[in-house]
Structures are given as C-alpha cells and as structure tokens.
Amino acid sequence: VSPVGRRAAPPRNAVEILATGDELVRGRGSDTNFAALARALGEEGFAVRGGRLVGDDLDDLVAALRAAAARARVVVMSGGLGPTRDDLTREALARLAGAPLVEDAPCLRRLRALWRRRGLAMPPSNAVQALLPRGAVALRNRVGSAPGILLGLRGGARVFALPGPPRELLPMLEAEVLPRLRRLPGRVPSRTLHAGVFGMFESALGERLADLMDRDAAVKVGTAVKDGVITVSVHGEGPAARRAPAVHREVLARLGPAVFAADRSGLPEAALAALRRARATCAFAESCTGGLAAARLTEVPGASAALLGGAVTYADAEKERALGVPRALLRVHGAVSGPVAEAMASGIRERTGATLAVSVTGVAGPDGGSARKPVGLVWFGMAGPGGVRTVERRFTGDRAFVRALAANTALDLLRRAAEALRAGAPAG
Amino acid sequence: VSPVGRRAAPPRNAVEILATGDELVRGRGSDTNFAALARALGEEGFAVRGGRLVGDDLDDLVAALRAAAARARVVVMSGGLGPTRDDLTREALARLAGAPLVEDAPCLRRLRALWRRRGLAMPPSNAVQALLPRGAVALRNRVGSAPGILLGLRGGARVFALPGPPRELLPMLEAEVLPRLRRLPGRVPSRTLHAGVFGMFESALGERLADLMDRDAAVKVGTAVKDGVITVSVHGEGPAARRAPAVHREVLARLGPAVFAADRSGLPEAALAALRRARATCAFAESCTGGLAAARLTEVPGASAALLGGAVTYADAEKERALGVPRALLRVHGAVSGPVAEAMASGIRERTGATLAVSVTGVAGPDGGSARKPVGLVWFGMAGPGGVRTVERRFTGDRAFVRALAANTALDLLRRAAEALRAGAPAG
Numbered sequence: 001v002s003p004v005g006r007r008a009a010p011p012r013n014a015v016e017i018l019a020t021g022d023e024l025v026r027g028r029g030s031d032t033n034f035a036a037l038a039r040a041l042g043e044e045g046f047a048v049r050g051g052r053l054v055g056d057d058l059d060d061l062v063a064a065l066r067a068a069a070a071r072a073r074v075v076v077m078s079g080g081l082g083p084t085r086d087d088l089t090r091e092a093l094a095r096l097a098g099a100p101l102v103e104d105a106p107c108l109r110r111l112r113a114l115w116r117r118r119g120l121a122m123p124p125s126n127a128v129q130a131l132l133p134r135g136a137v138a139l140r141n142r143v144g145s146a147p148g149i150l151l152g153l154r155g156g157a158r159v160f161a162l163p164g165p166p167r168e169l170l171p172m173l174e175a176e177v178l179p180r181l182r183r184l185p186g187r188v189p190s191r192t193l194h195a196g197v198f199g200m201f202e203s204a205l206g207e208r209l210a211d212l213m214d215r216d217a218a219v220k221v222g223t224a225v226k227d228g229v230i231t232v233s234v235h236g237e238g239p240a241a242r243r244a245p246a247v248h249r250e251v252l253a254r255l256g257p258a259v260f261a262a263d264r265s266g267l268p269e270a271a272l273a274a275l276r277r278a279r280a281t282c283a284f285a286e287s288c289t290g291g292l293a294a295a296r297l298t299e300v301p302g303a304s305a306a307l308l309g310g311a312v313t314y315a316d317a318e319k320e321r322a323l324g325v326p327r328a329l330l331r332v333h334g335a336v337s338g339p340v341a342e343a344m345a346s347g348i349r350e351r352t353g354a355t356l357a358v359s360v361t362g363v364a365g366p367d368g369g370s371a372r373k374p375v376g377l378v379w380f381g382m383a384g385p386g387g388v389r390t391v392e393r394r395f396t397g398d399r400a401f402v403r404a405l406a407a408n409t410a411l412d413l414l415r416r417a418a419e420a421l422r423a424g425a426p427a428g
Numbered sequence: 429v430s431p432v433g434r435r436a437a438p439p440r441n442a443v444e445i446l447a448t449g450d451e452l453v454r455g456r457g458s459d460t461n462f463a464a465l466a467r468a469l470g471e472e473g474f475a476v477r478g479g480r481l482v483g484d485d486l487d488d489l490v491a492a493l494r495a496a497a498a499r500a501r502v503v504v505m506s507g508g509l510g511p512t513r514d515d516l517t518r519e520a521l522a523r524l525a526g527a528p529l530v531e532d533a534p535c536l537r538r539l540r541a542l543w544r545r546r547g548l549a550m551p552p553s554n555a556v557q558a559l560l561p562r563g564a565v566a567l568r569n570r571v572g573s574a575p576g577i578l579l580g581l582r583g584g585a586r587v588f589a590l591p592g593p594p595r596e597l598l599p600m601l602e603a604e605v606l607p608r609l610r611r612l613p614g615r616v617p618s619r620t621l622h623a624g625v626f627g628m629f630e631s632a633l634g635e636r637l638a639d640l641m642d643r644d645a646a647v648k649v650g651t652a653v654k655d656g657v658i659t660v661s662v663h664g665e666g667p668a669a670r671r672a673p674a675v676h677r678e679v680l681a682r683l684g685p686a687v688f689a690a691d692r693s694g695l696p697e698a699a700l701a702a703l704r705r706a707r708a709t710c711a712f713a714e715s716c717t718g719g720l721a722a723a724r725l726t727e728v729p730g731a732s733a734a735l736l737g738g739a740v741t742y743a744d745a746e747k748e749r750a751l752g753v754p755r756a757l758l759r760v761h762g763a764v765s766g767p768v769a770e771a772m773a774s775g776i777r778e779r780t781g782a783t784l785a786v787s788v789t790g791v792a793g794p795d796g797g798s799a800r801k802p803v804g805l806v807w808f809g810m811a812g813p814g815g816v817r818t819v820e821r822r823f824t825g826d827r828a829f830v831r832a833l834a835a836n837t838a839l840d841l842l843r844r845a846a847e848a849l850r851a852g853a854p855a856g
Contacts, residue, residue, distance in 0.1 A: 017481075023652035025476040026620070027467025028692075030661055032458050034481060039455025050488060053445075053462060054478040056650065064478065067495075069797040084634040086642055086650055120825060123631045125638075143825060165653075167829050180532055187813065215513065225454040233456060284719070290726025291712070291719025294740045298718025301794055311739055312712065312722045318737035318780060322750070330729035352746060366729055399729060 012186025015041050016068035017051035018077035020089060021164060025055040033078045033169055040173055043239065044181060045190035046074065056080065057417055061092040061405035069096075070155035070405065076173075079164035089161050094133040096159070101131040102127045107138050108146050114145055128333065139176040144168040148176060158184075191241040193248040195228040196261035196270065198412045205230055208254050208318035212247060221249045225306040227404035229267055260415055268303075270297045271411045272419035275306035280355035284295040284310030285323055287335060288378065289403050293410040302314045308352045313344070323347030336361050336373050338390040339380075345381030345387050356417050365399045378406045382413050397416050438477070440614025441665075443469050444496035445479035446505035449515060449592060453483040460504045461597055468601055473618040474502065474775040475665065484514040486523075493524050497585035500615070504605065507592035509574035509794040511554040519591050521579050522561040524587070527561040535554050535575050542573050565606040572596040576604060586612075624689035624698065625658040626840045628837040633658055636682050640675060647675045655832035657695055686725035688843055696724045696731075699839045702846035703734035710842055712738030712775035713751055715763065715789040716806065717831050736780045741772070751775030764801050765791050766809075766818040772814050773809030782847050785811045786838045792827045793849060806834045810841050814847065 017037050022027050029054060038048045047073055054060040061080070068075045080089030094101045108130035127147050132138055139148030141163060149161040154315035155376035160177050162169045192317070194392045197205060202225045206213065209232075212221045216397055218240035232251055234246035252259055260270040284294045291312045297303050311322040315336055319325040325343040333339045362378030369375035374396040379390055391413065395405045445465050459481060466476045477486075477582050479500050482488045489508070496503045508517030522529045536558035536592050543550035560566055567576030569591060577589040588605045590597045609615070625633060630653045634641060640649045646668035653658045660679055664672035665814040680687050688698040704709055712722045719740045725731050739750040744763055747753040753771040761767045772787035790806025797803035809816055821837060823830045 006852040021652070022648070022650045024463070024663070025466055026465045026470050026659060026661060027465070027476075027621075028652050029654065030460050030463040035452070035455045037455070038453055042454050048455075048483070050453060050480060050492065052478060052480045052484040052724070054834065055476070060478060070429075083631050083642055084651065085638075098855065104768065114824075117820070120648060123629075123635060125632055143829075147635055171826075220455055222451070222454070224451065226457075235454075286719070288726075289721035289723065290731065290735070291714070291738065291740060292726075294719035294742075295723045297833075298716075298720075298740075298742065298792075299828065303718065304742055307718070308743045309738075309739065309741045309750065310719065311737065311750070312719060312735075313737045314722075314732055315724065315736045321779065322739070325539070351749065360736075394464060400727065403727075405852075 011352060012051050012073060014072040014074040015046045015047045015074045015076060016049050017093075018053065018068050018070070018075060018327045019058060019075065019164070020049070020061055020063055020079040022056045024053050024079075032166055033164065036166065036170060037076055040178065041076070041181075041230060042175055042235070043190065043192040044178060046170065048183065054392060056086040056088055057097070058088050058092055061088055061093050065096050065159065066224065069153055069155060069159065073157050073186075074184070075157060075159045076171055076177065077159065077161050081129065081148070082130055083123070083145070090128070090131050090133070090149070093105070093136065093149060093161060094157065094213065095396045097133050097135065097153065099134040099136075100105055102134050104132045104138050104147075106132050107109070107132070110147070111145055128388045139172055141168055141172055142175070143171055146314050148172050150180070178223045188237050189241045190237045193234045193242040193244055194261075194264040195232040195248070195251055195255065195259050196265060196267065197255055198228060198267060199409060200230065200255070200258045202230055204248055205232070205255065209251060212251065217274045217379050219243050221251065227401065228408050231264070231398060257416070260412065267408055267411045267415070268300050271297060271415040272300045272306055272401065274415045274422070275356070276353075278418040278422040280306065280418050280421055281350050281353075282306050283308050283348045283352040283354035283357045284410070285344040285359040285381075286310065286312050287314060287319070287344070287412070288364040289360045290314060292403055293358070293360060293407040296407050296411060308354050310352075311348055319344065323351070334373065335379060336363055336379060338379050338392065341379035341381035341390050342388050345383035349383040355384065356414060358414050360406050362402065362406055364402045364406075376402050378402065378409070380410060380413055382417055384417055434806070437853040438498075438500050439475060439499060439616070441474050441506060441616040442500035443474045443502045444477050444500040446481070446492055446496055446503060447481045447592070448484060448507040448832045449639050450484045450503065452481050452507075453536050461592065463617060464594065464598060465504055465601065468606065469504070469609075470618070470620060472606060473615045473665075474609065475616070475618070480553050484508065486516050486520060489516055489520040490523050492521060493587065493801060495525060497524075497581055497583060497587065501585050502609065502612070503585060505587065505589050506570045506597055509557065509576070509589060511513055511551070511557055511573075518556070518559050518561070518577070518744070520601070521577060525561050525563065525579055525581060527562040527564075529556075530562050530827045531561045532558050532566055535560070536774075538575070539573060552605055566599060567594055569600055570603070576600050578608070579641055616665050617669045618665045619664070619672040620691075621662045621672055623660040623661060623676070623679055623687050623696065624663075624693060624826065625683055625685065625686050626656060626688050626695060626737045626836060628683070629687045630658055633660070633683065637679060639727060640679065644647055646664065647671050649675065649679065655829065656836050669746040670688050680759045685844070686838065695843070696728050696837045699725060699846070700728045700731055702739055702843045702850070703784070706783075706846040706850040708710065708734065708849055709781075710734050710738050711736050711776045711780040711782035711785045712737065713744060713772040713774070713785065713809075715747070715786045715837070716792040718742060718833040719832055719834045721786070721788060724835050724839060736782050739776055747772060760800065764791055764805060764807060766807055766820065769807035769809035769818050771809075773811035777811040781810065784842060784849070788838050788844050790830065790834055792834075794827055806829050806830065806837070808838060808841055810845055
C-alpha cells in the first residue's frame, strides 16, 4: 500500500533514501548522510525522490522500507548495522523479504580478522554483524566492522543498507553501491561540474550568474554556501548533459580569481596545491582560531610538503614569547589589531623560515567584544618575501562561524599569496 | 491511506517532521533543522516518530503531509514558504485541507512594512507570502519575510509550517510553536538524560549496560558514537519518566571514569571544566593533529581561562626549534615514538609554564606508514607537576578519523590529568 496512490510505477531512475537511529529522531546528531547520498546519486543520473528518518523501532523501520520500495526501484539506507540491540536493520530487512537471518561465513571471518588486527578478542555480541537475510549479498566494509547488505525484493526494488558512520558509508557507496547502480537499466545520462569560490557574497555571485541560474534553463546552475565557501554546481541531464562543460567554463570565466577550484576540492586542498606549485613553505600564527587554520590545512594528505608548523598563541604572553610581538604593541593597540597581526605573521615567518606566513587575531565571541572591537572583528597578517600586509574583516555570526570564516580567510590569503608568488608578483 | 496499516491511532504525543526543498534532495546542503526540531520537541515531552525530506514537487509534498498527519497528531515542517515558483507549501496545505488560498490582510501589511524598513519597494511576486489556506493561522516571523502557517486538519492533526532558514525557523519554533504545543492535551511527561563517555569501545559499553539496554525496558538506554565519543541517552516517558534519573545514575556508576560528562556537554567542555576546577593552565604540542586538539578546546567560550597556547610542529626541524626535542632523539627513535612524545610534552610545558601539557605525534595516513609504525599509530605525552608519561594508541580508520580520535584522546588525557591533579594525585 503506497501512500502515493495517484502515481503509477516509479520512474526507473528514482531513488529513496532512508536513515535509522534513535539518536536521529531525538536530535542527538545531525544526519549528513542524506546530503552526501543525494549528491552522489544525483550525479550518477538518479533522481532522489525523497528520504525518511526513523528511530530504532522495528515496525517503523519495516513500514518505512516498504513505503520507500513502493516509491522507487532503489532504496539506499544508513544505520542500524552495529552490534547492539538497538541495531535493527538486519531484522527489518529479513522481515521485509520474509527470509530468515543466516550467518555469513566470510563476513564472520572478516570480523574476527578485524578484531585480531586491533589486538583484541572479538566480543561475542559482535558476531550478529555477520548475520544476513537469506539471499542477501554482503557489501564489503574496509573501514569498520559492519558489512553492508544488498537485498533484492520480489517487486524488483533493491535495498542497499550501509552503516551510519559517514567514514564507513561514503567509501562503501563508492566501492560497493555506485558500481552496481551503474549497471542498472534506466539510468539517464548526466553530467555535474563544480566550482569552489571564496571571497564573494552569495548574492553578488547570484547577480553575476543570474541568467545562467534561470530555473527553466536546461543546464541547472545552483549554489550552496558554507562558512563563506560557495560551491557552484552545473548539472545537465539527458541531452543537456553535453552542454554542462560549456556552461561551467562560462561560470569560471565570470567569477575570475574568486574561484579557488574548478572541481569539488576544498579550500585547504586549493591552498596546498598553490603552495606546492609555487614551491613555497608556510607557517601559521593563530590566536582566535586556536589552531583551526593549521588543522584545516593538515586535513590534506601531503600537507607536510608545505607546512613547517605554527604557533597557537592564545595568551598575550605567548604572543610575546613564541612570536616576539613587542609588549608595547600589545599594550598600545591591543591583541586584536593590525600592528599585532603584522608582528605575529613576521614573527612566525622569521622563526620558522617559511616562505609565506599568515596570522589571525580576532574577537570570536560570544564575550570580549567592545564598541570599537566588536565580536566578529578579525585581523590577518600575511608575510612573504615582499613584506607583510594586513587585512581586516568583520564577520557576523556566532563563535563557531566567526572561527570557521577566519580559518577559511587565512587559507584563502595563503592560496592567493602562493599564486601571486608563482606569477612573479611580490607576495605579502 | 497510511503506510503503517498495522498501527492503530498514533500516540497522542507523536510528532512527525517534514522538510521540503529541491536543494535537499539534490544534496546541495545538509538539513540541520530536523535535528534541532527533534531535540526541542523531545525535550518538551513529544515523541518524534520520524521525518521525511521531499523535493519541490506538489504531489510528493501533499502525499508526505497526508502520511505524516496519519502517523502523528502534530506535524512540524520546514521550507517552501518563499516567494518563488518552487515554494509550494502554501498550495500543498490548501490542497490537504481542501480549502482555497486567501490573502491575509495583517500578513500583507507586515510584508509591506518589512520591505519599507529595508528601504526597498516590495516586488509584486512577494505578495504570495501573505496567502494562507482559509481557516489557517499565520505564525509571526520576526527575522525574515515569510510568515509560518498553523493548519488544523479535520482528523485532528495540526500542521505547523515554518520557513527553511534556521535563523528564521528556530526563533519561530520557540515563540510560535512550542507555546501552542504546551497547551495541547495528551502531552506525555518525559525525561531524557545523557552521559558522555570516552576511552571505551561501543561494544564493551554495550556489554556493561546490556540489561539496561534491553529493548523492552520502560526506560530506554541508547548510544550514539562519533570519533570515539559515545553519547549514552536515557529516556523515559509517562510513568517511566520518573525512573530515568535512577537508570542514569546506574549508567554513570557502571561506566566510572570513562564518563566525562553526566549531561550533553562535549569532550572539549569537559576538559576545560576539569582544568578550571583544578585551577590549571594547559598547552599543546601537536604534530599529526596539526592544531586540531587546540582548535577543539578553543571551540568553548572562555577557553582562554586555561589555554596558554601551543605549538604545531609538523616538520622535525620545528620540533627541535619550538620544543627543544633533541635531534638525536628524532634520529634514533623517529618522530612517532614515546621518547619524542615525551620530549614534546616537556618542551611545551617548560616553554609556556603551563600546569599541564599534552603532545601528539602519529602516522595519520594515508601514506607514511611502515610495518613497525603503521598508519593509525599515535603517541601521546602528558606532562604535569608529577612528571611526564606517554600513551600509545593504534587507531583504525582514515586520516580524518585518526586525527579526530587523536585530538579527542589528547583532550581526554588532559581532562583525566586535571581531575587527578584536583584529587591530589600527581599528574602526568
């Protein structure tokens, strides 16, 4: 009994997404899997109809699976594959298929091997993770212990059940789910291209791309913004798939140097790539970001090719000791000021010998603001072979947002300085 | 036609959540409203059954609303109230109620006043935001332009429709939705308590709490895990609400020192609180985490009360320069080793004068591992008034996970050292 009674058979490329977990319905964690799955499936030419989140309740889970399988040929679900008693996905799938749960010998061997590698004895309760509904296929999990499950239903729908933790789900989506989906009939050819943009308001970008973002255009141009980083997506389906690259080129041309990536790489990757191209090393001196800018750059494998190190100087005494900021400068201008940002950047550059050094000092909030130096005021120093310059920004938002924007701004300053260095302009 | 055919009338405190927006089903942005709504509603004694995300499709939206209203007395939805053609919530609600859309004069006046305050003429298309299904009630929006809508359905269900942007939705939830919900009959008393746990596998925790986690227990005990942090929740409804605190106390007693918080605070908050209670200052020396441990601690407002600063020493030369790690030690043992972790912790402690200092050096991957020092091997140094000790951990996972776990381990070492200091034991 489908709740969408008016509809005939679902389109052949329709997908439904499902997530289970009491932590979700109790609001103990935001689900990020839905967005990641929707994006990946959309880019493969599937149309995500919708998704449902349910708690760890067997009846609710079975009902949600049944409804999803009535709406779409493919159902991708996450969660409920752990070893504890509130992990009900195996049981729900067995009930949905009317099949018993049976132990999968290869899965059990892999589980035991995983625990051996951890140097531990496998707790007996973990053996339930090797149970599959009879006739189902185990999906290999190379990161965690829970295998995924692929279950084909009598009506023709396929259910892919994946573990909830994104670091397990995302690699399994790539390695186990998408290759199988690509072999399904009914997929519509599609092409999605991206651009990463920093240093521009979303509304200004929208004005520059207004005609391309027309809702009725065959090639869809959309934006998503997070912590100041705008991701532009260019998507074409069917005949429009072939026109997506030309629209993408036009987007890049119109946005110019604000574009840090012509694909989906992040700002840290772009900064590191620019540093490597310029054969430059770098260092950070951070106050209000407390190490976040350096932490973001070191998210990227191979960061050691450019990053020497940095100082987190939260206390003013540390700004003096670790960076040589003169006490008088701190007293006269205050820690959040252009002169101190300049001294911090020069100080860490001299001490580490890095080609480029960036400093951050600001008022992250919620307290510590004043009329002259409000919450959100952040000063940056950018030191290079050509000297030091400072940049002032005023961000609006809470502590986490101000810090995230400040770290991103530091990375973008580094990226632009490295690009300028390579182009022969004096950095700084 | 409800897809949950086996169920009778929904519990009187059941709530369903719904979100609409093409950006959601295309994965261009993560929905954070669901978690915020679920938490707020749960704490008010409502039981969130589940939620659904649908695109901007009128049929899908009406079907989702109808299914939600069959499952729960209260439906809270977000999105689709803007002025553009893909904003379909008003029309969907009108269709659901079988009522025409009529212009609400007070809403129209407020809209015009808002645009006047912005110093702009209201675009004619925005007048649609003053349309409501006949019989519906407008919910005041003090932040943005779209009013919310409260619609009572013949079956007794109430639908609260709110705008999608969190900065509009959250204040409206507080001011317009929760006060009305508190007046509804049938609200079930409920109590949810939490515990934060670190330093224990989820399966080991599950075994220790097996009897309490029984699915048929009146008080529900559940777990969620992220980056090694296990959040235990204890939830009781109706008569079981009064028994939740006793179960919570039992959980805390069984898990002992692995519990870092008896509420929903995170590890950084717990570490900072322990440092403040011990009147201790702290410093970090980070290699593979690249500043992440310090960045996590400084997420907490007031971190400056304890944190002096730290060094990000990615290059070995920086470990020598900024921390005084002897070159011979690096040559003989390698950067990822107990002796180097020890020298890093002592070095930053001496230089900053902090009471407690923690160091991190490891192989985050994906490259750089060897048979003797595999990816995931991380050494920690913990220096305090009583000396230095080192801790070795072997984490399994990708670079981001190894770094996140290492940063959390550093914070937990700091938390435990501060607690020991306060208890009079020599730290380190």
